[in-house]
Amino acid sequence: MTFFPDAQTLVQFGNIGIKWYAVLMITGVGVTFLFSLREMKKCGYNIEVAEDLAIGCFLWGIVGARLWYCLFFDISYYLQDPIRIFQIYNGGLAIQGGLFAGALYGLYYANKHKFNFMRLADCIVPNMLIAQAIGRWGNFINQEAHGAPVTEAYFNHFPEFIKNNMFIGGQYYAPTFLYESVLNLLGFVLIYFVIKKLNEKYHFMKRGDGVYFYLVWYGWSRFIVEGMRTDSLMFGPIRMAQLISVVFIFVGVLGYLGLFRKFMKESKPLMLFDLDGTLLDTEPAILETYRHLFEKYRTADEFDKEKQLEVLGPPLAKMFPKYFPDKNVDELINEYREYNFKIHPEFVKPMENAEDLLKSLKEEGYKIGIVSTKFNDGVKLGLDLFNLTQYVDVIVGQNDVQHGKPNPEGIFKACQMLNEGHDSCIYVGDSATDIVAAHNAGVYSIGYIFNEDRIQALKDAKPNVIIHDLKDIKEIVKEDHPWTYNMM
Template sequence: MNNLIAALNPVALSFGGLEIRWYGVIIAAGILIAMTLATKEANKKGLDPDFIVDMMFWTIPIGIIGARIYYVLFELDYYLQNPGEIIQIWNGGIAIYGALIAGILTIYWYTKRKGISLALTMDILAPAVLIAQSIGRWGNFMNQEAHGEEVSRAFLENLFLPEFIIEQMNINGIYYHPTFLYESLWSLAGFVLILFLRRKVQLLRVGEVMFTYVMWYSFGRFFIEGMRTDSLYLFGPIRVSQALSILLFLGALMFWAYRRRNNYPPDPFYTNINRKEA
């Protein structure tokens, strides 16, 4: 069975010198699915059906820029020596946390401008973002990136992975941890969990769906990041994404507890928000 399946071609289509890569196709598919889900949920909560689409018009490009800036800042020594490569995003080098930070700031600006609740908007978006992240990691799979350390083929076979995944993790004759898959499955599980919790009557208050997302993703990312070989580092062995994951998890937990204890009158339950109230 060894090596019967070749590595997958990262290029989906080619027109002369123009290449359309699977990475971009998969990311675009994830965004489209997320926008569809969020738009349907926003409509249920009484928001304008075009609200999500119009907001994403700003959020997506700014998020991409944020993802690149985040990466460049933590590889600043290299890019100061090679400034011409800063804008060459097509050569790789973006970070999901950078996209999330820039995206949240953009959403804050947009919702404030429109007079719409930021907390409700983030609750609507939370599971949609997780499914987009789950799908997007398969773009890393096609590029044979965002993987972990070296492992044996037997290790991958013992995970009961299909042959095409095992062989895609064979890079120059060496097999690697499929950390893209770990994060994809973690995000998918979070998507299902949050949808379930969000529908439970009088369980999560407005804003707490978002906190659940932050805590779920950051908890899993902390451990998965520890297995990767392409991490950005603050100093020494301290990985940027692990440090940020700890801060986000603790911050969400403490802010959740603070709001539950001190908000009066208390925030409404998410399931109690309907078209009329929104």
């Protein structure tokens, strides 16, 4: 099996030629990267993570594909002169070996950076089908990975160019490359466009299910097509690709049925909370402070119901230029804080069941953080008033970030401070701004409603779940959550 015959060179530069097979393989990887990047951005991973994984998995995938081929094609031939193993230009790659090596690199990368491996894999692995579909056309150009001899009439309903290139050495051969390419493309469409869309409505998928669907689809389709090929790598009397395909199907089915989740418990999710309107009922203090500023610099009547709802959630630096354009924002923020701090004991109280929830989570070993648009001293003041500081591991306030919510910077910083990956994090907030920040970070979001006037805005932000009582979180954190567009 020759993977890079000279006749299949796309461009020649002196003694160096660029092969069609290589171009198609790189194209497949590139398209897979673009689809994976789209999914990873939804889950809060930045482009650097996507690039690192793409390069690492590709390079190690080539190594794995080469070693797998050498091992099962004729290991004694390569051991007689080990330098032949490195002569990849003479042909010899096996995709299943590449999948194993790429997966091992992904596992290493996820553990190193404290990411959830299955969540990363869900973003990437199903998209491998499109790379495989494109890559099989390299086999077509190289006139390999074909089936048994067939008659010319076999191609009556095929495009002429396929028929012509399947005429090899005076004989027509079945285009098994095409069968697998089409099946791979169908599998990609099924998972990426059909199953995921259905899941957005019915929420039936769990973390890892994207990978399990891939294994089952690729496993059965490769098993069928491999049985038609004439150039299979063998393990004794067994076609190696069919043996691995059976393993893929077995693992995929058991994984989807939840067997692995029963024996491989996930670590406890990191619990992050907004402060105002979530753990502390600071709404009266916020409104009273704004009212004080309106009375001083505008009129009390102008601080109507619409503005009262609008100021709950966004940072001061965003709201003050809108309401007080002729005032210095920094000076106004200082004035706001001074008055707000003074009235805290009178106007602030903890939310119902807030202390009970924090105490329970702490006793069960959860790490707890606060991510707020308030400055740190304001957060600490509120927590200290009601002895809640003892339950909190980290505080990320407005002065700790360059960009406030809905930018996800604060959530990422809290995860970093707690030495945890963001992909096993739950963020609890009471405003649309909080939920959008959670979406931007790719974390599971809980919308807490205590003000019925704001319920529609919170629903429109589409949190993963909405609660009316903080104690409900005790059960939510123990659930096996669905695989939503920003997966738990």
